[in-house]
Amino acid sequence: MLKLHIERIGDMAVIHCEGRIVQSDATFKLRDTVRQQRDARVILLNLSNVESLGGSGLGMLLFLERWTSERGIQFKIIDPPERLRQSLERARST
Numbered sequence: 001m002l003k004l005h006i007e008r009i010g011d012m013a014v015i016h017c018e019g020r021i022v023q024s025d026a027t028f029k030l031r032d033t034v035r036q037q038r039d040a041r042v043i044l045l046n047l048s049n050v051e052s053l054g055g056s057g058l059g060m061l062l063f064l065e066r067w068t069s070e071r072g073i074q075f076k077i078i079d080p081p082e083r084l085r086q087s088l089e090r091a092r093s094t
Contacts, residue, residue, distance in 0.1 A: 001020070001026075003017070017050050021050060044077075045075070058087060061091075063090060
């Protein structure tokens with residue numbers, strides 16, 4: 001189960017994620033939460049409490065990176081655990 005907590009600081013949204021981003025329910029929940037922040041200039045996605053990231057979750061992160069970029073929103077992933085960071089780096093290199 002994925003829990004999301006949103007913290008707004010001026011024009012920045014910090015989305016704290018906790019749990020697993022492995023099934024479509026979680027990926028769609030994450031997508032909807034990020035898309036609701038369309039008035040933010042910066043979106044920080046804190047993954048420090050994410051236990052696992054499946055292929056659909058990884059794909060969604062790449063989608064959200066593109067979606068925010070197209071709207072002039074800075075999108076940053078912060079504090080991923082080491083194993084998630086390695087997956088993200090591999091995905092971005094391809």
